[in-house]
Amino acid sequence: MKLLRTIQWNKLSLALTVALLVAAGFTPGDPVSFKSVPSVYAEQDQTNSLQEAFESAANEFGVPVSILMSVSYNLSRWEHHHGEPSTSGGYGVMHLTDYTEQNNEDYKGTDDGDTTSALLNDPSLHTLSEAAQLLNVDPELLKRDPVSNIRGGATLLAKYAQETLGELPASESDWYGAVAEYSGSQESEAAMEFANNVFDTIQQGISRQTSEGQQLSLPSKDVQPNPDSVKKMHLRPTKPETAECPRNLHCSFVPAAYQQNGDDPSDYSNYDLADRPKFGPDIRYIVIHDTEETYQDTLNIFTNPDSYVSAHYVIRSSDGQITQMVKNKNVAWHAGNWYFNMHSIGLEHEGFAMEGATWFTERLYRSSAALVRYLAEKYDIPLDRAHIIGHNEIPGLTPARQKVMHQDPGPFWDWEHYMELVGAPIRSKHGSKDIVTIKPDFMTNQPDINDAPAQPSNFVYLYKEPDFNAELIDDPALVAQNKKDGFSVGAKATVGQTFALADKQGDWTAIWFGGQKAWFYNPQGINTVSGKGMLVTPKAGTVSIAVYGAAYPEEAAYPSDITPNVLVPLQYTISQGQSYIAVEKDKSDYYDAPVFTTDPYATSKLVKGKKEFYRIFFNHRFAFVKASDVEKVRMWSMNEEEIDN
Numbered sequence: 001m002k003l004l005r006t007i008q009w010n011k012l013s014l015a016l017t018v019a020l021l022v023a024a025g026f027t028p029g030d031p032v033s034f035k036s037v038p039s040v041y042a043e044q045d046q047t048n049s050l051q052e053a054f055e056s057a058a059n060e061f062g063v064p065v066s067i068l069m070s071v072s073y074n075l076s077r078w079e080h081h082h083g084e085p086s087t088s089g090g091y092g093v094m095h096l097t098d099y100t101e102q103n104n105e106d107y108k109g110t111d112d113g114d115t116t117s118a119l120l121n122d123p124s125l126h127t128l129s130e131a132a133q134l135l136n137v138d139p140e141l142l143k144r145d146p147v148s149n150i151r152g153g154a155t156l157l158a159k160y161a162q163e164t165l166g167e168l169p170a171s172e173s174d175w176y177g178a179v180a181e182y183s184g185s186q187e188s189e190a191a192m193e194f195a196n197n198v199f200d201t202i203q204q205g206i207s208r209q210t211s212e213g214q215q216l217s218l219p220s221k222d223v224q225p226n227p228d229s230v231k232k233m234h235l236r237p238t239k240p241e242t243a244e245c246p247r248n249l250h251c252s253f254v255p256a257a258y259q260q261n262g263d264d265p266s267d268y269s270n271y272d273l274a275d276r277p278k279f280g281p282d283i284r285y286i287v288i289h290d291t292e293e294t295y296q297d298t299l300n301i302f303t304n305p306d307s308y309v310s311a312h313y314v315i316r317s318s319d320g321q322i323t324q325m326v327k328n329k330n331v332a333w334h335a336g337n338w339y340f341n342m343h344s345i346g347l348e349h350e351g352f353a354m355e356g357a358t359w360f361t362e363r364l365y366r367s368s369a370a371l372v373r374y375l376a377e378k379y380d381i382p383l384d385r386a387h388i389i390g391h392n393e394i395p396g397l398t399p400a401r402q403k404v405m406h407q408d409p410g411p412f413w414d415w416e417h418y419m420e421l422v423g424a425p426i427r428s429k430h431g432s433k434d435i436v437t438i439k440p441d442f443m444t445n446q447p448d449i450n451d452a453p454a455q456p457s458n459f460v461y462l463y464k465e466p467d468f469n470a471e472l473i474d475d476p477a478l479v480a481q482n483k484k485d486g487f488s489v490g491a492k493a494t495v496g497q498t499f500a501l502a503d504k505q506g507d508w509t510a511i512w513f514g515g516q517k518a519w520f521y522n523p524q525g526i527n528t529v530s531g532k533g534m535l536v537t538p539k540a541g542t543v544s545i546a547v548y549g550a551a552y553p554e555e556a557a558y559p560s561d562i563t564p565n566v567l568v569p570l571q572y573t574i575s576q577g578q579s580y581i582a583v584e585k586d587k588s589d590y591y592d593a594p595v596f597t598t599d600p601y602a603t604s605k606l607v608k609g610k611k612e613f614y615r616i617f618f619n620h621r622f623a624f625v626k627a628s629d630v631e632k633v634r635m636w637s638m639n640e641e642e643i644d645n
Contacts, residue, residue: 094153124184177229320367339550353410369421385496466508514619553609
């Protein structure tokens, strides 16, 4: 189960300072209802109020300010996120957690959600209530007020220090155990990596202005950690392994949980064993995610056996550090579509999509791009936007799943720059004038988005008619979405996606998109470059054809001991006269990994079918059409044998 991205971006700052709380009649330690406190933080000059809050809380609870600030930086980069939660219910600059059932979504690619009592009862996911109880305040105050949130983090660190050493440490070095406990992880590698990162930040020092204008500085200080202070934590040991990474990158390996949960061997987490590409499905895609979560909390989630989710790699925003969590030969549960899980490697990037510019740093982009180049060469993955894909481009397996598929890495991921770093810049191809690839200039392309200020974005809006006053196109899977919200994807075409030209009128261009003609503003072709590929269209005499979310085998291909995965058409059709770009022809297959095992060769099977499918650029997501349903229109600048094979 993937932790559901629930952040609502209302951009309202409800932060408060201690002085304002006192002025409102609040005395630290007294129970408080947040609703009774005036919200005037945003009206004051508060450019260094968080710095003062860290110093005040450190003094109040006996926690070194360097420890308190570095813990916060490594969890949130000192960002308050306007009081909204992360995907695991983490609030504020200290990432105090308040996990609820709304944070859960099944993520192995099935249709069911499965909230487990273990997650709901995990103390590391309820630190907000623990801090509120220690401070004797309303938990809502800790969610909304960054100053109180810092006090909550400080009191927890002090409590953890007492638990690990029996007293508040006299030396900053001895806070190592309390910091490791604050990570929330019971796995030694994850907990100690967080503690090491906190002490590295102290040694290096850091200064930063937050997205809300807070200027903070942590001067460098030579503090050496004392690992002996974790002895009382009884962390679960993990076997050290070497990360599959380029030699010039800072990489480590922290294994995601793989274990049977309970007595049922079909109930296990958080990935499937295989031996790709020798045994199991081949590796075809690299999927780009953002975490909607902090780096450390992502590690905690993937090492938690009750979370039922994983990715192969996690990349940190501040410095591009990479942690591999699932070996590439195995199948991680990251895409929400089992077919894409089977055939992909998932890269999670620390960040929040609607705050993209503050999280998608140059160091993150460069580390990720270097990793992609390494993986593409190792597994023979084409370096293009048909194979280096966003999570937002993966379809659901059923109409119901199509409605709830994810939208990361979001509208502010710089695909243009990223593909340049990968070594495959998006530029005009020697192909057909009838094929266009979306490519507005990222820095100057700043469309209106309801829930975010104008900023560089990676998409163009699609209209029903060639007129800005016309309605944006409809998507039958997303009828309830506000089409101009940042996370709404139904009426957007993204950089690197390639479509067949449907029409032109003045400054407007129309493409075939999701079964309809979609118009976008494109004066003198400024938002596109010429594309390449093979155009496919419904066979002559066919009124319309179905599209699918996978290329699974026909029922007859499954052996008797495996229940067939019957393909269900999605809520779209392609009508006669429409054309779409076929990326490749895929032979149908299905990797059956039904139970927890130590030997995938003994328990898993790869089912191969006779039916063939074309994967096409369809709308904001890819889709599949049966090869028997379409005919090729023409091939441009691509070897036809390459697509057919």
